[in-house]
Amino acid sequence: MTKLQSIQLNIKDQLMDVYINEEGPSGYPHKRKSLENSTESIYQNVMIHSLEPNRTGPAPSGAADVKKSPCRAAAVCLSLLCLLLLTGLITLVCLFTKSNSEWKMELVLVHNNNNNLTMERDQLQTSYNILADERDRLHKGVEDMTEKINDLHKMLQACCSKQGWTYFRGSLYYISSTMAPWQQSRSDCQQRGADLVIINSKEEQEFVRRFQKVLWIGLTDTETEGKWRWVDGTLLTKSYWASGEPNGHLFGRDEDCAEIMNFNLENSWNDDSCYQQKSWICEKTWPV
Structure with a gap:
């Protein structure tokens, strides 16, 4: 007997028991007949439903594979996505760690x-401070020396x-108080x-003009006519000749020495x- 047949028999017996209990004694054969017919109908429905595929039960193996x-x-896909996210996260962590390092x-x-x-x-500041201190000391020394020199100048000037x-x-x-020829004037100096x-x-x-005197100066062309030289041997470069001077060589005169003559004019040489015979002016370097 199959499982299905066993189920049918169990259902039939239960229905018969229910009917007998509810309808009374078994003396009503027509009702029993009706119950048997109903039971058979139920059997047929059960058979029909049993033979139909179970729509609520598990699907055949092919359909399960498709689902x-x-x-x-x-x-x-989710696993791959997680793997990609994990790989990206690891990469970002590595890059962040590298960048952070x-x-x-x-x-x-x-x-x-x-x-x-x-x-x-700090070293430069220290060097600057040292140099600034040295500069200040030197500046103070220069001021003190300048003051001493000025005092000495005043003393020497008063003496001279x-x-x-x-x-x-x-x-x-030195301005002479007497007069003499050019060469004699130089000898006195x-x-x-x-x-x-x-x-x-x-x-x-x-400065020389302000003495307001005609004075011999240390300029001559005795060695070479027309080539004027100072008494230290240097050639004349900047001159203050009066207008038309020097002119001795133009008139054949022996005028080989220079003087301050027109002292009221800037160009006063002659x-x-x-x-x-003229006065003269001597010059010497300051002895300090």
Whole structure:
């Protein structure tokens, strides 16, 4: 007997028992007949439903495989996605770790460079302070020395003034009180440790003119006519000849020595005979 037949018999017996219990004694054969017919109908329905596929039960193996395939594909895709996410996460962590390490190394280098620059700055500041102190000491020394030199100049100038000397821009000047020819005038200057004046600048020219005297100066062309030289042997470069001077060679006159003549004019030089009697001006370097 199959499982299905056993189920049918069990259902039939249970239905018969129910009917007998509810309808009374078994003396009603027509009702029993009706129950048997109903039972057979139920059997047929059970058979029909038993033979039909179970729509609520498990599907055949082929259908189950079809239903399981999308799930497996989804699971595989999800696994791959998780793997890709994990790989990306690991990559990001590695890159972050590498970048963080490089950043820390750069930070250490910057910190070291900053420390080195700070040390160099401090060393330079120290050197600057030392140089500033030295500069201040030298400046103070120069001021003290300048003050002493000025005091000495005043003392020497006062002393020299008593002897007829006048100080101007590092030199002493002596104006004679007598007159003599050019050569004799120079000899007198040399005996005083000086020589006839050499005018090197406009300021010195102005200084000599302010004595308001006709004076021999240390300029001559006795060696070569027309080539004027100072008494120290240097050639004349900057001159203050009066208009039309020197002109001795134009008239055949022997005018080989220079003098300050037109002292009211800036261009006050004149050439004249060296044998003329004139005052003179001597110049010597400041002895300090």
